[in-house]
Amino acid sequence: MKIGIVGAGNIGSTLARKLAASGHDVKLANSKEPATIRDIARKMGATAVTADVAVRGAEMIILSIPFGRYPDIASLLHAVPPEVPVVDTANYYPFRDGAIAAVDGGTPESVWASEKIGRRVVKAWNAALAETLAKKGQPRGLPGRIAIPVAGDSAQAKAMTSSLVDATGFDALDAGNLEDSWRQQPGTPAYCTDLTVDELKFALRRANRSQAPANRDALLREFTAGGGKLAHDQVVARNRAVTGS
Incomplete structure (x- = not known):
């Protein structure tokens, strides 16, 4: 498949490496x-x-840019055929992206992103830490394989995205339509908690829409106060503890 990735940070670079290695x-x-x-x-x-x-x-186009930059790239996609899936891997963090009233008011992040770029996206690879994506992938069928939620309105686009999630070493779980994608946003039990498919299904069901932003901000304050010294497993453990995963 011909894949264009916009954004060469930790997530974009990791996906580029893994997808290129898959042919x-x-x-x-x-x-x-x-x-x-x-x-x-x-x-x-x-x-x-x-x-x-x-x-x-x-x-397939994968966008791995800071969430607040979505309004700046709308023109980039004007000539892209509508059948080409566009995947959103970003997450909203007000300290970095600036306050976005619509998202703060409850609009799911990927719905807002879709509105800004003029086409519906698929939300995937957002709910995993960079180290998880880089080091925790496993071949299909191994017990304990970590799952990645995939939300979107097009069954075909989700199927294409899910095949690439598998290629990067993770089980893909259909997480519903784009309106449901708030269930995999920061501060929810599904976000950066390294769960298997069955665990992830339960986590998505347990998501609390009103509590998620407070969880997100509390975890961010804790991690910032720690000076980035927490190991990957410690970060996962704190995410699970605060969100009740």
């Missing part, structure tokens, strides 16, 4: 010039390009 044709773009990531992309098996080239001719 996909991956083009990777960052916010600077392709030359700044050319060597890194080559080592991953991907091709460094500008964002407009990354989306041109792609069969």
